[in-house]
């Protein structure tokens with residue numbers, strides 16, 4: 001019996017790292033993909049330390065060449081990608097009135113176009129295998145909006161639309177496409193928030209704490225499993241109840 005292969009973008013840190021470690025414990029071979037090869041190797045070492053299989057890939061989702069080259073290499077080596085987790089993402093916050101076009105473009109390019117281009121690369125092999133799981137890491141901000149995050153909110157709302165369109169296109173091949181919408185999760189992305197902002201956010205979370213990367217990884221593990229085979233086009237909120 002072969003191991004299924006899960007490809008995780010933005011896997012070097014935070015949520016992507018937790019997803020990689022959780023899926024490897026479930027028996028997946030992991031492709032750890034992000035721009036910095038040294039950071040990918042650190043996560044790969046953690047995976048190998050718990051007897052998992054890891055391949056690292058230098059992947060910059062702003063570059064079509066990097067995406068095409070990367071996926072071609074993995075498919076040549078592993079022959080299959082069963083699960084794609086589009087997790088790579090950034091913020092470039094600022095009020096819309098003063099937002100630089102470069103900040104708008106970069107956020108859309110990484111968070112939305114990157115996910116689309118990576119998905120295009122895996123669809124042919126998933127269609128051939130008549131099985132696949134695409135899991136897009138969106139955000140509560142894509143559902144509820146947030147002042148100062150017009151670019152980020154648009155990218156994550158776009159990712160939710162992309163999820164639903166793909167779910168409809170791919171259902172006949174038993175490929176499910178779902179999104180996870182995390183609330184505020186303790187990672188480098190939220191580390192720099194001022195204390196008063198963090199307190200305000202916490203006050204809006206009924207479960208009374210920030211989420212952990214492992215909270216998101218647990219949801220990915222479920223959506224990647226056979227048990228989730230009848231779920232597609234869904235947006236799973238993992239947000240402590242902050243948006244219902």
Ligand code: NAP
Pocket residue numbers: 009010011012013014015016033034035036039059060061062086087088089090110137138139140181182183184185186187188189190
């Ligand atoms: P993070 O700690 O800042 O990690 C971001 C990851 O994305 C890193 O691995 C980074 O690689 C990678 N990345 C950045 N630019 C990339 C590019 N051009 N190509 C490929 N990979 C790239 O963020 P996080 O909190 O774990 O967030 C992961 C995902 O969850 C993002 O999509 C984010 O929008 C979403 N999310 C996060 C929260 C939260 O509260 N943290 C809430 C909702 C949704 P490097 O290490 O090389 O920079």
